[in-house]
Amino acid sequence: MSENVEYGGYYARWHRPRVSRLWWLRRRSYLVFVLRELSCVFVAWFVVFLLLLVHAVSSGEREYQRFLDLSANPWMLALNVVALCFVLFHTITWFALTPQAIVVRLRGRRVPGRAILVLSYLAWAAVSAVMAWVILG
Amino acid sequence: MSATAAKRPIEPFLWALFSAGGVISALLVPGLLLLFGVVLPLGWVDPPDHAHLLAVLRHPVTRLVLLALCVLGLFHWAHRFRYTLYDGLQLERHKELIGLFCYGGAVVGSFLAAGLLLQAM
Numbered sequence: 718m719s720e721n722v723e724y725g726g727y728y729a730r731w732h733r734p735r736v737s738r739l740w741w742l743r744r745r746s747y748l749v750f751v752l753r754e755l756s757c758v759f760v761a762w763f764v765v766f767l768l769l770l771v772h773a774v775s776s777g778e779r780e781y782q783r784f785l786d787l788s789a790n791p792w793m794l795a796l797n798v799v800a801l802c803f804v805l806f807h808t809i810t811w812f813a814l815t816p817q818a819i820v821v822r823l824r825g826r827r828v829p830g831r832a833i834l835v836l837s838y839l840a841w842a843a844v845s846a847v848m849a850w851v852i853l854g
Numbered sequence: 855m856s857a858t859a860a861k862r863p864i865e866p867f868l869w870a871l872f873s874a875g876g877v878i879s880a881l882l883v884p885g886l887l888l889l890f891g892v893v894l895p896l897g898w899v900d901p902p903d904h905a906h907l908l909a910v911l912r913h914p915v916t917r918l919v920l921l922a923l924c925v926l927g928l929f930h931w932a933h934r935f936r937y938t939l940y941d942g943l944q945l946e947r948h949k950e951l952i953g954l955f956c957y958g959g960a961v962v963g964s965f966l967a968a969g970l971l972l973q974a975m
Contacts, residue, residue, distance in 0.1 A: 736944055741942060751938070754937070758935065763883050763887055763927070767890075771970050772973070774974070785894065789896075794896070801887050804884050841881055844882065852907070854906050
């Protein structure tokens with residue numbers, strides 16, 4: 718070993734503590750974080766469910782009826798209730814983070830986070846109402 | 855620019871897709887899932903008839919919104935799920951494989967969605 722070891726700026730790379738695979742069960746806040754991240758799986762499931770609906774509707778009346786029967790299957794219903802809980806969690810946590818992620822300025826003044834939060838919920842309500850009105854016609 | 859962003863110039867773009875997907879799914883998915891996944895199957899409201907739903911689906915605005923929802927929603931999943939696998943299960947060493955599975959899945963799903971929405975013409 719040489720006496721004149723040159724130390725670079727990368728010590729952090731040498732130290733890699735081992736973390737348990739179940740680290741997220743240790744604290745409630747960790748678990749909430751992981752559940753929030755897992756909400757994305759249910760967003761992906763919804764895309765699949767939506768495409769099944771689109772395919773059924775464009776294939777004709779009989780296929781549409783089969784889709785309605787499929788969605789009334791108890792397993793499917795249970796899956797969608799769980800998925801709904803997760804996507805609601807996604808919406809609430811996403812809106813809560815929005816004011817921290819973006820700064821909106823109006824006439825040179827920063828719009829307070831609370832106003833962005835309220836506007837997000839209003840937009841959510843408006844969009845949902847328009848969709849229900851268009852679909853149920 | 856940070857060191858990671860400089861090494862992987864696509865990263866900010868993927869983050870933007872994740873973010874846009876987060877917004878559009880937050881706004882649209884709960885309402886649609888409540889309606890088609892819970893309210894209609896339980897019979898709380900009579901399902902819309904096929905002709906009406908087909909007319910709604912054939913409208914270009916509907917198809918554009920649904921395409922955006924599918925594509926951005928899938929990329930939202932891909933980005934978030936990638937990090938969940940890295941951090942949650944400590945799988946950082948299978949980086950390439952996880953990236954391929956997540957973003958590859960999102961790309962394939964996006965093409966599938968575009969095909970199915972065009973079929974509704």
